[in-house]
Amino acid sequence: MKIGIFGGTFDPIHSGHLAIAEEVLKTIGLDRVLLIPAGRPPHKKGRKVLPAQHRIEMVRLAVEGHPGLEVSDLEITRRGKSYTIETVKALERNYPKETEFYLILGLDAFLEFSSWRASDELMARCHIVVVSRPGYRFSDLSRLDFLGRMDPEWLDELDAGRRFRRDLPLSAGTRLILIRVPAHDVSATQIRDHLSGGKRLKNLLPPLVESYIIKHKIYSRATSSS
Ligand code: ATP
Numbered sequence: 001m002k003i004g005i006f007g008g009t010f011d012p013i014h015s016g017h018l019a020i021a022e023e024v025l026k027t028i029g030l031d032r033v034l035l036i037p038a039g040r041p042p043h044k045k046g047r048k049v050l051p052a053q054h055r056i057e058m059v060r061l062a063v064e065g066h067p068g069l070e071v072s073d074l075e076i077t078r079r080g081k082s083y084t085i086e087t088v089k090a091l092e093r094n095y096p097k098e099t100e101f102y103l104i105l106g107l108d109a110f111l112e113f114s115s116w117r118a119s120d121e122l123m124a125r126c127h128i129v130v131v132s133r134p135g136y137r138f139s140d141l142s143r144l145d146f147l148g149r150m151d152p153e154w155l156d157e158l159d160a161g162r163r164f165r166r167d168l169p170l171s172a173g174t175r176l177i178l179i180r181v182p183a184h185d186v187s188a189t190q191i192r193d194h195l196s197g198g199k200r201l202k203n204l205l206p207p208l209v210e211s212y213i214i215k216h217k218i219y220s221r222a223t224s225s226s
Contacts, residue, residue, distance in 0.1 A: 001031050001095065001096065001098070001099045001100070002028065002029065002030045002031050002099075002100045002102060003030065003031060003032060003033075003034060003091070003095065003099055003100070003101050003102065004021070004024055004025060004028070004030045004032065004033035004034065004101075004102045004104050004129070005033075005034055005036065005084075005087065005088065005091065005101055005102065005103050005104065005126065006020070006021050006024075006033050006034065006035050006036065006104040007035075007036045007037075007038060007075070007082070007084055007087065008035070008036075008037065008038065009037070009038050009041045009049055009055070009188065010035070010037045010038075010055050010056075010058065010059050010188070011049050011050050011055055011188050011192070012050070012055065012058045012188060012191060012192075012205065012209055012213065012218075012219075013035070013055075013058050013059045013062045013188075013205075013206070013209060014186050014187075014188060014191055014204055014205055014206075014209075015184065015186060015203060015204055015205060015206060016184035016185075016186040016187070016204075017035070017062075018062055018063075018066070018069075018206060019181065019182070019184050020104065020106070020131050020181055020184070021033045021035060021066075021069050021104070022066065022068075022069070023131070023179070023181045023182075024102070024104050024129055024131065024179065024181075025068045025069070027165065027179055028102060028129065028177065030068070030102060031068075032068050032069070032070050033068065033069050033070070033104065034070050034071070034072045034091075035059050035062075035063060035069060035070070035071050035072070036071075036072045036074055036075050036087060037052060037055045037056045037059055037071075037073075037075065037076055038075050038076075038082035039052050039075045039076040039077070039078060039080075039081075039082045040080065040081045040082055041081075041082055042081045042082065042083060042117070050218065050219075052076040053076075054216065054218060055076075056071060056073055056076055057212065058209045058212055058213070059071045061206065061208035061209050061212055062206040062208065062209050064208060074087055074090055074091070075087055078090075083116075083117045083118075084103070084116065084117075084122060085116075085117055085118040085121055085122055088101060088103070088122060088125050088126060089125075092125070100127065101125065101126040101127070102126060102127045102128075102129050102177075103122060103126040103127070103128050103129065104129045104131065105128070105129070105130055105131070106130075106131055106133040106136075107130055107131065107132055107133045107136040107137075107138065107140075108133050108135070108136050110128070110130045110141075111136065111140060111141070111144070113128075113144075114144065114146050119146070120146075120172075123170055123172050123174060124172035124173070124174065125174075126174060127174045127175045127176075127177060128170070128174070128175075128176050128177070129177045129179065130176070130177070130178050130179070131179050131180075131181045132158070132179070132180045132181055132183070134183045134184070134185040135185075137155075137159050138155040138156075138158040138159050138178055138180075139152060139155040139156055139159055141155060141178075142155060147176070148171070150168070154166055155178075158178055158180050161180060163180070164179065164180045165177065165178065165179050165180070166178045186204045190204075191204055191205065191219075192219050195213065195218075195219035195220060196219055196220065198220075
């Protein structure tokens with residue numbers, strides 16, 4: 001069985017997140033992708049994050065009608081900061097031994113990966129899937145020492161859209177899979193800013209998530225969490 005692990009703050013989940021999960025599910029032929037909202041995200045310092053119950057409810061609504069995408073409450077029910085290594089170990093206990101895990105990250109997040117807790121161990125336990133994100137270049141991966149030397153031409157080809165996927169073996173026996181996905185120029189920050197400024201959003205959110213936000217007056221100026 002092949003399981004995708006897609007963690008995030010999801011404050012809120014947006015159409016870029018959904019499109020990435022769908023694209024990776026299909027491109028790699030995964031059995032399912034687990035969307036795992038972080039309880040206490042270690043990387044979002046200095047900003048108050050919306051309570052986890054709202055964030056997971058929005059992820060639940062977002063995956064409705066998307067077979068193959070599932071929500072996991074593993075991180076929000078665990079105490080302390082949400083370190084991915086702990087999540088992977090918990091999943092390994094819950095799935096059969098032969099399960100292959102694929103950790104899915106946007107390129108911006110992967111560029112910071114070496115600062116993650118036990119990043120080496122994560123690379124040994126999971127294949128790493130990195131998807132393109134507007135504003136970031138695969139060619140910047142060549143400055144990550146832990147990846148060893150990467151062919152600059154390969155990376156340029158991905159950035160230029162002449163190639164859509166590259167698989168590279170990692171020293172731990174797993175694979176690094178780089179995927180150029182259709183561009184989704186959206187971030188949760190942009191959505192929060194739009195909503196707190198009273199602006200309307202155009203197709204940046206799954207419709208049920210947008211209705212939930214409006215119903216609960218989340219991110220409006222008076223109740224803004226940021
Ligand atoms: P924020 O703006 O609050 O930092 P975000 O939009 O980056 O949030 P996260 O929940 O932090 O969303 O992201 C979870 C994962 O999804 C990360 O690996 C991130 O790189 C990836 N991701 C988010 N949005 C995109 C996007 N538009 N294209 C590609 N990857 C994305």
